[in-house]
Every structure is written in C-alpha cells, then in structure tokens.
Amino acid sequence: MANQNVLDDVFESFVNGVKLFKDREVLRHDYIPEKLPHREEQIKLLGETVAPVLKNARCSNIFIYGQTGTGKTAVTKYVLSHLESKAKEYGAQIKFCYINCRMTGSEYRVFASLSQSLGMTIPFTGLSVGEVFDRFRTGLESSRVLFIVVLDEIDALIKDRGDAFMYELTRINETLQKSKVSIIGISNDLRLKEFLDPRVFSSLSEEELVFRPYDARELRNILFERSKLSFREGTLSDSALSICSALAAAEHGDARRALDLLRVAGEVAERQGAKIITEEHVRQAEKHIEHNRVTEALKNLTLHSKLVLLSVYHLNKANATTGEIYDVYHELCGEFGAGLLTQRRLGTLINELDSMGLVNAKVVSMGRYGRTKKIRLEISRSFIRDVFADDGRFGELIKYVPQVTRKGSADTN
DNA sequence: CGTCCACAGGAATGACGGGCGG
DNA sequence: CCGCCCGTCATTCCTGTGGACG
Numbered sequence: 001m002a003n004q005n006v007l008d009d010v011f012e013s014f015v016n017g018v019k020l021f022k023d024r025e026v027l028r029h030d031y032i033p034e035k036l037p038h039r040e041e042q043i044k045l046l047g048e049t050v051a052p053v054l055k056n057a058r059c060s061n062i063f064i065y066g067q068t069g070t071g072k073t074a075v076t077k078y079v080l081s082h083l084e085s086k087a088k089e090y091g092a093q094i095k096f097c098y099i100n101c102r103m104t105g106s107e108y109r110v111f112a113s114l115s116q117s118l119g120m121t122i123p124f125t126g127l128s129v130g131e132v133f134d135r136f137r138t139g140l141e142s143s144r145v146l147f148i149v150v151l152d153e154i155d156a157l158i159k160d161r162g163d164a165f166m167y168e169l170t171r172i173n174e175t176l177q178k179s180k181v182s183i184i185g186i187s188n189d190l191r192l193k194e195f196l197d198p199r200v201f202s203s204l205s206e207e208e209l210v211f212r213p214y215d216a217r218e219l220r221n222i223l224f225e226r227s228k229l230s231f232r233e234g235t236l237s238d239s240a241l242s243i244c245s246a247l248a249a250a251e252h253g254d255a256r257r258a259l260d261l262l263r264v265a266g267e268v269a270e271r272q273g274a275k276i277i278t279e280e281h282v283r284q285a286e287k288h289i290e291h292n293r294v295t296e297a298l299k300n301l302t303l304h305s306k307l308v309l310l311s312v313y314h315l316n317k318a319n320a321t322t323g324e325i326y327d328v329y330h331e332l333c334g335e336f337g338a339g340l341l342t343q344r345r346l347g348t349l350i351n352e353l354d355s356m357g358l359v360n361a362k363v364v365s366m367g368r369y370g371r372t373k374k375i376r377l378e379i380s381r382s383f384i385r386d387v388f389a390d391d392g393r394f395g396e397l398i399k400y401v402p403q404v405t406r407k408g409s410a411d412t413n
Numbered sequence: 414c415g416t417c418c419a420c421a422g423g424a425a426t427g428a429c430g431g432g433c434g435g
Numbered sequence: 436c437c438g439c440c441c442g443t444c445a446t447t448c449c450t451g452t453g454g455a456c457g
Contacts, residue, residue, distance in 0.1 A: 106442070123433060128440055302444095322420065345445060347421070363421065367455030370419030 019232065020270045020277060026230040027263035029069075029256045032077050037225060038218045039071050042209055046079045049207050050182075053083070053146045054092050058180035061170070061204050065190050066211025069254030072186050073152055075211075080148070095143070098150040101157035107165035110157070111136050118143055133168060137175065144178045155189040163200050170203040213253025219245035222255055223262055231266065231277070239279045240265060247286060261285050294379050297356050298387040304341055306394060307332050308349050312359060312377055313384050314402050321372040322347060328402045335400055336393060350375060 025031055036043065052059045066072045080096055087094045097117035104110050111132040112122040120139045122132060140147060149169075151157075158166065172181055185204050193201055214222065223244055227236050244265065248258035264285035269277040301309065311328040312320055326343050333340050341349075350373065353359040360378045365371045377384075388394040 108441070127433065131440095341444095342446060343420085344422080344447080348445095351422095363453095365420095365453035365455090366418085367453070368416090368418065368457085369455075370417085371451095371453060372418095372420050 020235040020266050020274075021230060022232050023230050024263065024266075026226055027259050027266075029259055032074055032081070033226065033229075035225060036071060036074060036078060037221045038214060039075050039211075042071070042075050042211060043079055045207075045209055046075060047083075050079060050083055050148070053094050053148070053182070054086060054090050056092055056146065058146060058173070059148070059182045060206035061183045061185070062207040062209060063205035064184065064186045064209045064211065065192075066188070067213055067252050067254070068188055069248075069252075069256035069258075070211040070213055071255060072211050076150055076152075076184060076186065080150070093145045094148065095145045096148045096150065098152065100152045102153040104157075107157070107161055108132060110151070110165065114149060115139055118145075118147075129165070133165075137172060140172075140179045140181070141176055142178075147179060147181045148184065149181060150184045150186065152186045153188060154185045155187040155192045155195075158192065158195050159189075163196050166200045166204065167197060170200055214249070214255055215253060216245045216249035219248050219253065219255060219258050223258055226259065227262065230263075235275065236266075236277045237279070240277045240282050243279045243282045247282070260289060264288055294358070294383055295387055297358060298383065299391075303338060304345075305349050305353060306388070306391075307336065307338065307397075308346060309353060309358060309384065310388070310394070310397055311402075312353075312375055313381060313398075314400070316381075318376045320375045322350065322375070323372065325350070325375060331402050332397055332400070335397060347373075 026033070046062065046064075049062050050059050064072050064076065077098070080098075084094070084096065086092075095118065097114050099110055099113050101110065104113060108127075108129050111129070115122045115132065115136045118136075118139050120135065122135065127135075154166075169181070169183065183204060196204070220241060223241055227241065241262075244258050244261045247261060248254050251257055261282055262285075265277055265281040268284050268288065269281040272281075274281065298306075298309075308325065308329055311325045311332055314328055314332075315324055322343070326346055329346060330340065350359065350361050354361040354375075357378055359375055361373045361375045363371070364374050385398055388398050
C-alpha cells in the first residue's frame, strides 16, 4: 500500500510538476540540427567536393579528421541529406551508405552493409569475405549508380583489422563500368596515416578536411542554439550554460559531451522539481554521467576481466606490477573455481581495462629489475565494492584477503 | 659498457559455437 | 548431412627492450 502511494507521487509529480523540456530529442547526439554553428567552412568544402555527382561524375574521395564531438558526423550527414534532395531534383543516380565501422566491427560486415544498402541480402555470416566482396561488386555494377560510402570511425576498424579491405575498396572503380564509388572516410585519430598503406592513403585522401575542436565560446553558442529548441524559455540559467561549455571545452572541445551534460542536467533538475537549471545541476549531471559510465563498464566485464580488476583492487597500491597481479589473480581463480588464463592473456586484459579507463597501466623499466607495467586503479574503490557486492559470488571475493608472498612487495597500505 | 631482469607484445595456431550453400 | 568459413577467445612460442647494476 505504502509503495503504491510512493509510486503515485512519482507519477503525479512527473505529470503535474514543472516541465523544463520542450523537446528532449534535440539534445541527443544523433540529432542533426538545421544549423551547425562554426562549421560553415567545412560544410562548404565538403559540399564542393561532393557536388560533381549532381552532374553524374564521380566525386573525389575525401578524408575527414577530428576528435570526437567536433561535428564530423553531423556535418557529413547534413551535407549528404541536402545532396540527396538536390539529386532528386536533378535526377542524378546517387546512392549513399553510412557505416559506423566501430559498430559494424569487421570487414565482412562492412561489405555486407554496403550490399544491403543496394538492396541485396547477405547472410550475416557464413560466406568468405572475398565472396561478399564479389557479390557487392556485381550488385553495384548492375545498379548503375554513383555510390557514396561513408566510413565513420574508420580508425577503429583499421587498427585491429588492417587496411587490406580498404585497398580492395579503393581499387574497385577500376573494375566497374556502369557504377562508380566515392569514399568519405572519417577518423577520430589524426595519426591514422601511419597505419595505412601509402597507396591506400593517397587514394583515400584525394581531399582532406580537418575539424578543429570547439573552444568554450563556440560550444556555448552551440548549446545556446539547441537549448532554444529543447528547453522551455527561461528554464536554463546562463551560468549553467557557461559551465557546460567550460567543462566540455576542457575535455578537448567535445560537443557531444557538452550536450550530454546539458541534457542530464535538465533531467536532474526536473526530477528535483526545480524551475530552473542551475550550475549545481550541471555539476551533479557530471557526477551522474561518470557514475553510470563506470557502473555499466564494470557490470559488463567478462569473468576474467572482473577477476583481474579485483586483483588490482586487492593489491591496493599505486604501483602494482603485472607479475604481482598475476599472483593474486591466480589465488582468486582458485577461490572462485575458475580456470587460469596465461600471463600473456592477462597482459591484454589489463590493456583493455586501461583503455576503458578503469585502470591505468604504464610500461616502465626498473633497470636491473626488469621491465613491466605499473598498474593503478583509476576509479574509486567504493565503486568496485558497490557493484560487485551484489554480483553473486564476487561479493565473497571482495572480502577475501590474498596471502601472496612475493619478494620485495613489502609496502602495505 | 655490457649484462640481464621481468616482463611487453607480435605471430601463428587452435578450439569453439555459429551459420552458410549444396 | 558435410565441408567450409565466420568471429572470438585463448595458448604457445617468440623476439625485443630500458636502464640499474656490476
């Protein structure tokens, strides 16, 4: 009964309470606004590059660099959607395919998606990559189009799969008579060049476009434009706007981050029944986002990654080495009844934890005493306790005290 | 100035659970 | 059903290496 009342209150206040949002969708990062402030230059350049297709000529390949949240994807989608409507007007035979390589994950699936966007059906596994590529080429040839391929976050794919498939793709035009392909590659990593075969690189970057990070003032303008659409008038304080921009600017000018902060700040404020979003709400939003990020990451770790992380937790010092961690991990596996992985494998697991920001790993040389990684926990210990405490048998392992005896590991804490 | 530690991290290979086309 | 290939995780074997010590 009491529960019922509580829930009633929640719903009641949600319906009747102060509403701050006009349209929450506007703050999501896949939303493409009518106007992209401070990106006029890039829009113009990309438009010029891509324009020849309106006269049924293949356009140059183009390579776009810039860090996350600098508007690369938004600008590309914006330009292409305008191009699409123009193409209809002029009757140009154009097709697009937008692929996010990090989500798509493998060269097989990239070619499968490309084929699917041409209306073919490709089984999602079971064929050889070569077979899928051949099908894609035949399908493309028979559809007689200018095909514009957008490969977003292409660095992710190239770094762990190599650039062989890119070589195929850049050369495909040589074997096509009735269709042509243009590639728009988007990379978050400015050093991608170093990973690419020079032939692939030169063919891919017939044109280049660089997106500089936004500064605090620019971020503020962006947020201001969006906030007019997303919030009711007078519900967003100036100081909240400024602090959002400043926080995101400090983090390499990431507009995506700024929008997240603003949206979550709005949600926090709304839940508290505030009439206006303040600086304090933004600060709470920042914590909230970080908390969610870490909790999600921890929950989704695989069994062994969890055991490794717990080993770091138990060692409880700022400079644990790979060897020490392996010893504790060894014990925990025993306690848990899990099979042992090799030290080699443990090394890559630690690197994964590092790139997730849960742990900080740095290779150091201790001269005569070897060369190893120094590993330290990047998140607060209470996070780990909270998340693992009600995660089945991991609850026990948090309390477990390892007995490891290792020469030279005298420092306690 | 060479040695040698304690690993790093690349390459090749295998096991496994999936799904294909015939 | 078979033979093949997929992606993922893991192992085995390996060569490489910064710098304190002697």
